[in-house]
Amino acid sequence: MRLLHTADWHLGRLFHGVSLVEDQAHLLDELVRLISESAIDVVLIAGDVYDRAVPPPDAVTLFDSFLARVAGEQGVPVVVIAGNHDSADRLGFGARLLAEGGLHVRGRLEADPAPIGFADEHGPVDLVALPFVDPPHARATLGDADLRDHDACNAALLTRARARLRPGRRSVCVAHAFVAGASDSESERPLVVGGGGHVAASHFEGFDYVALGHLHRPQRVRHESIRYAGSLMPYSFGEAAHEKSVSVVSLAADGTVTIDPVPLSPRRAVRVVEGTLAALLDATPEGVAAEDYLLVRLTDTGALYHPMARLRERYPNVLQIERPALEAAAGGAAVAAQSLAPRSPEDLFEDFFEAVMDREMEAAERAALGELDAPPPSGGGTEAAS
Numbered sequence: 001m002r003l004l005h006t007a008d009w010h011l012g013r014l015f016h017g018v019s020l021v022e023d024q025a026h027l028l029d030e031l032v033r034l035i036s037e038s039a040i041d042v043v044l045i046a047g048d049v050y051d052r053a054v055p056p057p058d059a060v061t062l063f064d065s066f067l068a069r070v071a072g073e074q075g076v077p078v079v080v081i082a083g084n085h086d087s088a089d090r091l092g093f094g095a096r097l098l099a100e101g102g103l104h105v106r107g108r109l110e111a112d113p114a115p116i117g118f119a120d121e122h123g124p125v126d127l128v129a130l131p132f133v134d135p136p137h138a139r140a141t142l143g144d145a146d147l148r149d150h151d152a153c154n155a156a157l158l159t160r161a162r163a164r165l166r167p168g169r170r171s172v173c174v175a176h177a178f179v180a181g182a183s184d185s186e187s188e189r190p191l192v193v194g195g196g197g198h199v200a201a202s203h204f205e206g207f208d209y210v211a212l213g214h215l216h217r218p219q220r221v222r223h224e225s226i227r228y229a230g231s232l233m234p235y236s237f238g239e240a241a242h243e244k245s246v247s248v249v250s251l252a253a254d255g256t257v258t259i260d261p262v263p264l265s266p267r268r269a270v271r272v273v274e275g276t277l278a279a280l281l282d283a284t285p286e287g288v289a290a291e292d293y294l295l296v297r298l299t300d301t302g303a304l305y306h307p308m309a310r311l312r313e314r315y316p317n318v319l320q321i322e323r324p325a326l327e328a329a330a331g332g333a334a335v336a337a338q339s340l341a342p343r344s345p346e347d348l349f350e351d352f353f354e355a356v357m358d359r360e361m362e363a364a365e366r367a368a369l370g371e372l373d374a375p376p377p378s379g380g381g382t383e384a385a386s
């Protein structure tokens, strides 16, 4: 049996105010082709289908179109669980009816979920689909107030789900959690304020394959067969170096798995570029496409005239500018400002000059400043006010 494991699509996400729906549509087209060309038997989407509980209409339309092409036209079943960004109830709408059409959605937690049964030429496969476990919901669902955290809640639900697996069958689990030992990225919403919410990898042992969602970097956890597919595309500049992929997982007759990560080709890359404004306006750095989503780190120390507008003439998708030299100077200036006694405009300008230019004023510059006319007194004019 060949499974396609993907997760963390975050359809409808805004990246620095820019909608990514067209980029996401481009990637879902690629997945639809891959599912057909790789003869995938079941598609697993391990949560965070949408970026928020009430997704924008174009994100819902995009997901609908994917499902119609895969579960509908290709007849390939799709298993979807809710992640921490999804609304469990909205995602789960119509689930009992949709299962007949090959769409298996698990939104809200169930106390004793029955496995979803699949089969290939070697026999049956039981699939446990465990949506994101929110501890208050888990405590209410299981009627157990002693389940204190994510780890205890996941452990209890997995024990109950495992009890319903039929002996001798191969088994697969789909879940959305922060499994201890895995590494996170900038764009995941923490499950617990200040971090944490970890779940021990040992709770997932015993399944032939565990398809995880939540962490945005593709990675294995503890075993080759416990994996995060990673997000559909980078959702922060901190992920610029990640190569995003989906996993094609071949499940053999004896339950052993072979994993083939397939890199995705985004419409535009997310990159961090560094240089002076003049150099970047003069030439596009090697390996960068002008249309990429860019964070530009300008190394200039002096004042710059409208850097964003000028950069966007050459690079239309610059989303953020950083000026490390100025930010360091501004930190120093802020400290100085706290001890500000009444000072002359000349002294204040000199501080400003140093912060912007990263050097002291020279004598000639100080002289030039002295030659400037003092501003007119406020309200001053040649006409008498009436």
Ligand SMILES: [Mn+2]
Pocket: 008, 010, 048, 083, 085, 188, 189, 214, 215
């Ligand atoms: Mn996510």
